[in-house]
Amino acid sequence: MVGEMSPTSGPRTRVVLAGATGWAGSALALGIARSDDLELVGAVSRSRAGEDLGDVLGADGLSLVINASAEEALALQADVFVEYTKPEVALANIAAALNKGVHVVVGTSGLTVGDYREVDRLATERGIGVLACGNFSITAVLMMKFSELAASWVKNWEVIEYASADKLDVPSGTARELASRLARFGATEKPRQYHGETDARGAEIEGTRFHTLRLPSFVISIESIFGQEDERLTIRHDAGASAEPYVAGALLAIRKVSGLVGLHRGLDVVMDLV
Numbered sequence: 001m002v003g004e005m006s007p008t009s010g011p012r013t014r015v016v017l018a019g020a021t022g023w024a025g026s027a028l029a030l031g032i033a034r035s036d037d038l039e040l041v042g043a044v045s046r047s048r049a050g051e052d053l054g055d056v057l058g059a060d061g062l063s064l065v066i067n068a069s070a071e072e073a074l075a076l077q078a079d080v081f082v083e084y085t086k087p088e089v090a091l092a093n094i095a096a097a098l099n100k101g102v103h104v105v106v107g108t109s110g111l112t113v114g115d116y117r118e119v120d121r122l123a124t125e126r127g128i129g130v131l132a133c134g135n136f137s138i139t140a141v142l143m144m145k146f147s148e149l150a151a152s153w154v155k156n157w158e159v160i161e162y163a164s165a166d167k168l169d170v171p172s173g174t175a176r177e178l179a180s181r182l183a184r185f186g187a188t189e190k191p192r193q194y195h196g197e198t199d200a201r202g203a204e205i206e207g208t209r210f211h212t213l214r215l216p217s218f219v220i221s222i223e224s225i226f227g228q229e230d231e232r233l234t235i236r237h238d239a240g241a242s243a244e245p246y247v248a249g250a251l252l253a254i255r256k257v258s259g260l261v262g263l264h265r266g267l268d269v270v271m272d273l274v
Helices: 023-034 053-058 087-099 114-128 137-149 173-185 246-261
Strands: 014-020 038-044 080-083 104-107 127-133 157-162 203-205 206-212 220-228 231-239 260-265
Touching: 014 023, 014 114, 014 246, 023 038, 023 246, 038 246, 080 087, 080 246, 087 104, 104 114, 114 173, 114 260, 127 246, 137 157, 137 173, 137 220, 137 231, 137 246, 157 173, 173 203, 173 206, 173 220, 173 260, 206 246, 220 246
Parallel strands: 014 038, 014 080, 080 104, 104 127, 127 260, 157 206
Antiparallel strands: 157 220, 203 206, 220 231
């Protein structure tokens, strides 16, 4: 249940949320509604278009008609657009927001390096900020930062990702963000002529070797494994079944994205990490 808002001393940031009835989006919608400094002015869900968001989420006091498209929701005055849908529509949604002069927070996974290049071009041309986060969980962000630190010292690593069979994007947004971070430290594997089914070595993404599992019983986990002679370091993050761990990070991104210009990757961009 959403509690009553307390008065604020200044204007609230007006937010449009695409994917407002999804697993993560619904938790974020309730988080925005509970925030004194944010106002949810638009919600997008093709499957629940025309319904009241409060009714769909079972939240008293949250009355908002759900739109079928980002374009419809963006007809309202908004400061930040949150993209939390699917990769096949995400790029078009982001472009629609940028063309309206609205800052964007991206939580959708599955966007490619080429997609992000296009987002950066559009955002930079318009002087607007985009913050794309492979994962809004604070502990997942720390896992990636620790992996960067390890990569600065240990020059051989690979990544294993685990998720449920229903997660269709491979690798996940978290994995792609980790690959982008590790790419700054160079490719890790010296060229070798392996024999047999060489696809068993996994896929190389931005210089990092990835192995992706999709099986029932997993939620989502990711581990980076660093190895050198006679020792090995494993850094792993495991997510639970609830979407709540992602809410605080997403709210932070919404509050901070207006201070950015162009595309920025990773929640730590707006965190005070050493």
